[in-house]
Amino acid sequence: MALFFTSDTHFDDPRVLKIDRRPFPSLAAHDEALIERWNAVVGPADTIWHLGDFARASRPNVEALLARLNGEKHLIIGNNDPETTVTAKGWASTQHYAEMEIDGTLFVICHYPFRTWNKIGKKSVDLHGHSHGKLTPIPRQYDLGVDAWDYRPVTLAEVLAKRRRGSARTTTTAADDAAAAGN
Structure with missing residues (x-):
């Protein structure tokens, strides 16, 4: 069983x-x-967290869509998730915000990117959607929207590896991490 994330x-x-x-x-x-x-x-058998803006459809259409998608699905509610999406059968949970600890790291999960978040000074990580790959991230902040990930869900290992490889939009330095940790 693997853990996946996606958004938008x-x-x-x-x-x-x-x-x-x-x-x-x-x-x-x-x-x-x-x-x-x-x-x-x-x-x-996998688990997937959808970080908002899943669908704008009738409840029966959302439920049919959820039935076609693999995995145990959790929804972090986004600004474009109507009641028909939020209340559809097929979600294991729905909420606006979540925190989870994975391998000793706290992950703060919301549809919206934060400027600061819980335990940022203790190396926690912000996972978000909403910005469609257009927002320049700050250290330990990751946009998990499909626009930034070839229109597919990703694992944390993929997300963290992309940052380590570095790209023009996501490269951070040790000084950036140290400055963020001071908050």
Whole structure:
């Protein structure tokens, strides 16, 4: 069993094709591609946390979508998750915020990126969505939206490895980490 994270799938939301310029010819193609990519990495026995903006659809359509997606699904509610999404059958839990400790590290999980968060001075990590890969992160902060991850869920190991490899948008220095730890 593996643990996965994702955000900002925006299933059944036609605005996402224009606003975020996603490379799909139609909303149906977008949704099918995201379902395929989800199920290619997440197995039925895995756990996945969706960090908000899952879908804008009727409750029956959200429930049908959840039934097609692998894994035990937890929802961190986003600003584009209507009641039909939040109350749909198929979620193991729904909440606005969560904290979890993994291998001795505290992970703070919310749809929105924080400027500061619980135990930031003790090396805790902020996992978020909402910014669609457009926000320059601060140390120990990770955007888990599909726009930043080839339209698929990711493991923590993948997220942390990307930061270590470094890219123009996510490179931090030891001085950055030390400055953040002083908060």
